Amino acid sequence: MSALKLAIVGGGSTYTPELIDGFARLRDTLPIGELVLVDPAADRLELIGGLARRIFAKQGHGAVVRTTTEVAAGVADADAVLLQLRVGGQAARDRDETWPLECGCVGQETTGAGGLAKALRTVPVVLDIAEHVRRANPDAWIVDFTNPVGIVTRALQEAGHKAVGLCNVAIGFQRRFAKHLGVDPELVRLDHVGLNHLTWERGVTLLDAPGAAGGREVLPELLAGFGQEIADDIRLPRRVVERLGVVPSYYLRYFYQHDAVVEELKAKGSRAAEVAEIERRLLEMYADPALDTKPELLAERGGAFYSEAAVQLIAALLGTGGGSSVQVVNARNDGVLPFLPDDAVIEVPAEVDAAGVRPLPQRPLEPLYAGLVAAVTGYEHLALDAALRGGRDRVFDALLAHPLVGQIELADRLTDRLLAHNREHLAWA
Structure with a gap:
């Protein structure tokens, strides 16, 4: 080529x-x-x-x-x-x-x-x-x-x-887990699922060779041997990570510890x-x-x-990488997570080659995570509608739907501030 x-x-x-x-x-x-x-x-x-x-x-x-x-x-x-x-x-x-x-x-x-x-x-x-x-x-x-x-x-x-x-959360976990295990990163495959900045590592497979089928599940081993380091990295309590048995992305702390993070940000700048x-x-x-x-x-x-x-x-x-490969990307859902609309964009491993991007099948997402994923997907739908068509009401609707807002008075105040600070960038405002 x-x-x-x-x-x-x-x-x-x-x-x-x-x-x-x-x-x-x-x-x-x-x-x-x-x-x-x-x-x-x-x-x-x-x-x-x-x-x-x-x-x-x-x-x-x-x-x-x-x-x-x-x-x-x-x-x-x-x-x-x-x-x-x-x-x-x-x-x-x-x-x-x-x-x-x-x-x-x-x-x-x-x-x-x-x-x-x-x-x-x-x-x-x-x-x-x-x-x-x-x-x-x-x-x-x-x-x-x-x-x-x-x-x-x-x-x-x-x-x-x-x-x-494309986001760097998944490859960051892959590299850090590989370092803990003392192996080449290409030998580590993630069971990574969710939405962009709202993902969990539900499994970590250690492969016999890059791209090989099968492999050994090592997430329990990682949590047992490196639980504190992993918890520190994502800034969540170790007991929560061990209780869940998965590794949430760093961004989950905005949901799991929202009020504490607000106080931290107020103090830190x-x-x-x-x-x-x-x-x-x-x-x-x-x-x-x-x-x-x-x-x-x-x-x-x-x-x-x-x-x-x-x-x-x-x-x-572009077909220069030697055939198809499995990579974590943001791609159209198309039934992979059946509780979401087909046009939702999810972040999961996908087979990628010159023919395109095909998200891999996923086992059912546990209710603890599926509920939050569904709620944020609803917000993203409304956020895109507001971005495409404008209007205060659409901004308000998106904020009201967001799990971190969800209250009428709060959504009203946030809408007013958002518009006040962004008028120069919003043609409709």
Whole structure:
């Protein structure tokens, strides 16, 4: 196969060098001939583009790196387009993480009221970008990293785009479990199920060889030997993890310990402020013409292992990865979880190849988890409706349906604050 052309929309992100490093290291799996970074921030593009060229050169990668502020020009003839944008930047994130706390609700960029605000700002922009992709190359795959991944991916799929969502929670668990077991990560297969940022590891299988059938269930062994480390990692009490016998994602603490997290966030301040300072320091580093590797500080920015997950997924979709592979993705439900609508987007292992993405069958989801999954799916449906059609009433409905809100007076107050802080990004407000 000839070398591929990839485009990254949001390529001016300080996180982009993590992707570049993965593309350079794994070039045999994903042979890129041209990489286009697309971003409206021309000054950041210049810094990121320069560093990307130096990273590729240092690792002997021959890809051409181009930059542009124009989406149509950037995605033209691309085989795959990666979306990693943040409408409103870190300032909007800081607001998302602050005003919900005024109402006693968790302030977080993908969960609760803050997550809804991000969805409302993001969905229209992503759909506009996707139309450029469709006009340029209707066969191109769109891989969405942009949060909230489940809602954004559902918007893309309902608009008829070839889209799949990707999150780093699953690959993060795979890598950490492999480290505990002292094995190669490719020997660890997860029974990962739920929605984006609302998932549980119900099993961990240790394979005899990468991609092999069968294997040995080792989750009880992991919980017995490394229960405290796992509990600390997801910031939940060890006794709860042991009682459940599963490993919830970190994001479940917003549901399982909501009130305690609210108090913690009030005392600590927003994560956005921390990230903004990290970004300032990273941009200073990126400006150094001698820098030709991703700096260690980038690990504090978040998104560990995204580059490896992205390479695996894109290589499978474009047929450069040596056939089909099983990967955890955000994909259309289509009866996999029968208590959800077919058009819901779920996060489960799927068989991925050049023919597309096919979620694997799942055993019944236990009521303790299924109820929460169903409720959040209902919220996501209403959130997407609000993002597509606008209107205060639709915003209110989505908040009222969210398990972390669910009260009339609270939904009213949150709706007013959401609109007040986001009018500049909402054409209908």
